Amino acid sequence: MQVSSQQSALAGIKVLDLTRVLAGPWCTQILADLGADVIKIDRPGGGDDPRAWGPPFLKDADGRDTDQATYFTTCNRNKRSVTIDMATLEGQALLRQMAAQSDILVENFKTGGLKQFGLDFDSLHAINPRLVYCSVTGFGHDGPHAMRAGYDLLIQASSGLMSITGQPDGVPGAGPLRVGVALTDLFTGVYASTAILAALEVRHRTGEGQHIDMALLDVGMAVLANQASAFLNTGVIPQRQGNGNPSLAPYQDFPTRDGAMILAIGNNGQFQRFCEAAGRPALASDACFATNTLRVEHREALLVEMHAVTRSRTTAEWIALLEHRAVPCGPVNDIAQAFDDPQVKARKLAVSLPRDAGDGIAAISGVASPLRLSATPPVLRYAPPALGQHTDEVLRELGMPASQIAELRSARVI
Template identity: 45%
Template structure:
């Protein structure tokens, strides 16, 4: 089977050798696959990716965790400790345009699958390594999202003031790292388009998290300020937090003076906007507790859904706190088409919209080793 048979898309014609597992790497390679790349997922015989066993919940007997980040891929089961399996893996790497791996640093080198070993075989290979804490002094640290959230500062700014550190409700560091990995791969491919040369791409959980902490990280890097957890409050903007409507909480994010005045008008409390204490954002931050009490008193007059409609119409950013059922329902009402079905498997839609080469949903997440024959055919084995 020739490469010409690969499906069309922005990245069609590219072959990705995916030696990653769990979340950060598979998320990155799924994004590439959605955009047309042919991704071959290399898995352990008998067990496969760890997330195949991470349930419940299950859908059709398969862990939904695995299903979340592995569509549009093909699976081959290779024992990298076996000479025959290792030789097939080397043949795949020699044929690939991109290789993504997230083994502990040094593992791929010991297997003869490291960047330096593969470069003579495939000078155009874009080789992406995802680590927890880099390949230097942090190489021995375990690259788990929860550990990165803890030591990387995210838990220190999440949760209630004075309380214990709190993790985000999703493996956010893995996801952000996967996004950085995919972006790095695309940049390296652009360089290869111009020069014909591949290169190594390295991303780590810790570095990705520090970048993603944005304003918090900047507060420390630029001003030496160490932010602390503030619950649902924002350190620099008021009102920008959770409030209590008559029936349930609602979030209001009035990010400037105009939006604050519109909020006060909609609440029928124009005097708040005229109060010198609240006239500027800096004043509102200083008088946060007083202002929040006033706003909660006004918001108690209506339900969250009523305020959502009224405040949105007035140009005030806001929204009720939905569970995932409510979130999907909202996205559907807004025409965002948040879910797709791929060969009977429910999937979250790719969020990228492209006018000419949109993401495609060609194959369900693979069963372990189901594409062994296909992979060997394209490798001539």
């Protein structure tokens, strides 16, 4: 990711961001990283809830905690913050004016929640037929659960994802677990940005925008991937297997002399090379282990053999032994170790952006966009904004005089 003013992939695209929490903001941050001008609408006085979801909190120049949570910075880089009270008629009119000049609107209110404000798709499509309007909800805009609020944890549970995550029954610590990050929120953001870019391409051909209905539940079911396919085609309900893979073996964590490592062996050739490097070539030709299907069938016996072998060396020794033999192997890092990895450093995945919002926070760090476009790479422009940091700037761009901005502020519309 470059700090640059060069022409970016979505230069000239304006996004009105009415999203909150994570799924919607993750989507709009992807668009912002690609160069779109994303205007984030915050509630006056409080803003997006994750601004206060701490600890941990951002620190000021003296190393003291502020009242701004690090959670918010996760998904609001490259955006400009404008505070508008959409419960007021003046605020609604202002948002409609902004929507009339936007290419994309993304919102994650409950089904029907924006209709009362005249900010639903039908109302805004009448004003701006070119508008691509993306709604993000927990359960979608139809069906018996359409009116339910949806949060990632609920979707991880209801989609079945938690039922296949964690240690198997009979093992200490057994039971369903959530994934360590809000996976369905994040995937929904990625899917939503993909759908928006597809809708923009359709607009190039037809001149018309459209409505996109993104649901966390739909995405949660989709990312079950091979586990869903296995159930739908066999009727067998997948079970928790810890770090094991239901279709591959050996493909999990293994104990080493000083900790643990990951082996991700995906074919018979890799297994054969592992066995040769480990000094156990006969394992690869054993009648129980000669093919992946046999290794999965005899998984427990294979693990007994593997554990005896992998404990003979340290993690670093195994990596040094296997990495030049094309056997996928690696450490089990904590997050600090991951950011210290030389490959992570080489890819410049930790980034920092200066912020001058008068609140004592000099810079905010985050993770670079993983999108690597050779001609139009993502660019760094703005740190995650302070609440209302760009209100006056954006309203001036709408052609609003300073006197009117002052009146709106006095009336607490902004």
